Amino acid sequence: MDEQNLTPLPSQDARQWAMFCHLAALIGLVFPFGNLLGPLIVWQLKREVDPFIDDQGKEAMNFQITVAIAAVVCMLLMVVVVGFLLLPLIGLLALVLSIIAGVKANEGKAYRYPLCWRLIK
Incomplete structure (x- = not known):
């Protein structure tokens, strides 16, 4: 049970898969668009297992959609330096926040x- 609001914690398996949803974005460091594909694949495979x-x-x-949109805007802003x-600030922020999450x-x-555009409800 969580001490603050007395709701039961998700199972260890659910917590681990939820963690993988966030950390799968780090695949984007290796593959183009991996930051979108990694969380999407994990989420699609495991979303029915647990509400968490x-x-x-x-x-x-x-968050990764928001980061991708911000990266595209930064690439367009490279015209004016x-x-x-x-772009590196957004990358660093995305890395740190994904690990914290x-x-x-x-x-x-x-x-x-924070500062996330929530398109998927």
């Missing part, structure tokens, strides 16, 4: 990314 996995999978997907400064999900806490 479904919730965190949607959150991971929404500011994109060269913003993965850790929180593994603890059984539903993580909400």
Whole structure:
């Protein structure tokens, strides 16, 4: 049970898969569009197993969609040089927040990314 609101924690398996939903975005460091495909695949395969996995999978997907849109805007802003400064910041922010989200999900806490456009409800 969670001490703060007395709701039962998700099972260890559900927490682990929710963590994988967030950390699967790190595949984007190796493969183009991996930051979108990794969480999408994990979420689609496991979303029916537990509501916690479904919730965190949607959150991971929404954040990675937001990051992808921000990266495209930064690439367009490279014409006026500011994109060269913003793109690495967005990458670093996405990396740090994905790791934090993965850790929180593994603890059984539903993580909400800041500045995230939630397209998938």
